[in-house]
Amino acid sequence: MWRTLILVLMLAVAGFPQGGLGGCRARLVAYAVKISPAYQLFKPYMNSIAYTAESVSYWNASGNIAVLVEAYFTRACELTKINWGEEASYYLAVALSLLIDLIPRDFPLENASLYLETIGEDEIIVLEGSVREILGYASRTHPRDVREFCIVYLSVALSLVNKLPLGAFERLIFTPVLRELFVASIVFTSVLFSILLRRKAEYEGVDVEYGHLP
Numbered sequence: 001m002w003r004t005l006i007l008v009l010m011l012a013v014a015g016f017p018q019g020g021l022g023g024c025r026a027r028l029v030a031y032a033v034k035i036s037p038a039y040q041l042f043k044p045y046m047n048s049i050a051y052t053a054e055s056v057s058y059w060n061a062s063g064n065i066a067v068l069v070e071a072y073f074t075r076a077c078e079l080t081k082i083n084w085g086e087e088a089s090y091y092l093a094v095a096l097s098l099l100i101d102l103i104p105r106d107f108p109l110e111n112a113s114l115y116l117e118t119i120g121e122d123e124i125i126v127l128e129g130s131v132r133e134i135l136g137y138a139s140r141t142h143p144r145d146v147r148e149f150c151i152v153y154l155s156v157a158l159s160l161v162n163k164l165p166l167g168a169f170e171r172l173i174f175t176p177v178l179r180e181l182f183v184a185s186i187v188f189t190s191v192l193f194s195i196l197l198r199r200k201a202e203y204e205g206v207d208v209e210y211g212h213l214p
Contacts, residue, residue, distance in 0.1 A: 027113040028150070029053035029096040032157035038092075038164055041080070045089035052093035065102045066135045069095050073131060073160055081165045092164075096157050102135065103156070104142050105149055115147040116154075123151050127159040134159045 030050045033042055042049060061068060072095035079088035100109070127134050138156045143149035 023054040023057070024109050024112045025057055025097055025100055026050040026054040027116065028100060028109075028153060029093055029157075031113075031116045032096055032154055033092070033161070035154070036158050036161040037166055038161050041085060041166060042089045042092070045086055048086070049089050049093040052090055053097040056094055056097035061098060061101065065098055066132075066139055069098045069102060069135055070131055072098065073163075077164055092161075095160070099135075099138065099157060099160075100153065102138050103149060103152055104139070107146060107149075109146060109149065112146050112150055115150045118147070119151055119154065124158060125155045126162060127155060131160065131163060 027050075030046060030053065033039055033046070033049060072091045076088045076091035076095060079085075079091060127137060129137075134156060138152065141152050143152050
């Protein structure tokens with residue numbers, strides 16, 4: 001919540017138009033998240049994702065962009081795994097925003113958002129391989145125009161998002177409090193079953209014989 005307010009103030013001072021939501025960088029990132037399997041998880045933080053994505057344009061990031069994208073995406077994975085959705089959304093937004101700078105182009109992207117909804121699902125290719133291999137593909141691909149850039153960007157962005165630990169059970173196991181509750185519920189169920197089994201045996205007048213592992 002506070003991070004979103006700070007970003008709004010920073011972008012307002014910098015003269016960012018339309019509160020951040022009008023920028024093509026914000027629209028590209030937000031659209032990629034919206035059509036991804038992670039949308040339901042990050043839906044409450046979409047405004048923050050848009051503001052964060054657009055604020056990256058003021059970073060003047062230099063050096064190896066692929067390394068930065070991988071680092072921020074890795075952190076997003078770690079935070080998603082322990083159910084820190086708001087914090088994970090920040091790192092994911094930065095990673096997907098930096099990804100825009102990783103794909104080579106020699107044309108402006110001001111009108112990129114106009115092409116997004118014209119791209120069919122069959123045009124978006126989910127890439128296999130590691131995060132580093134996917135980013136390598138992005139850095140080697142040279143789109144010929146804005147629409148082709150959008151296709152490449154969405155393909156790479158969705159390929160990354162698909163690698164987030166989105167499974168509910170996996171996030172349950174890695175979230176400290178939830179993991180403890182889960183283990184406690186298993187122990188409680190086992191104890192309760194044992195008590196009920198003994199009572200049933202006493203009622204029927206037989207001895208309880210527990211199985212042993214081979």
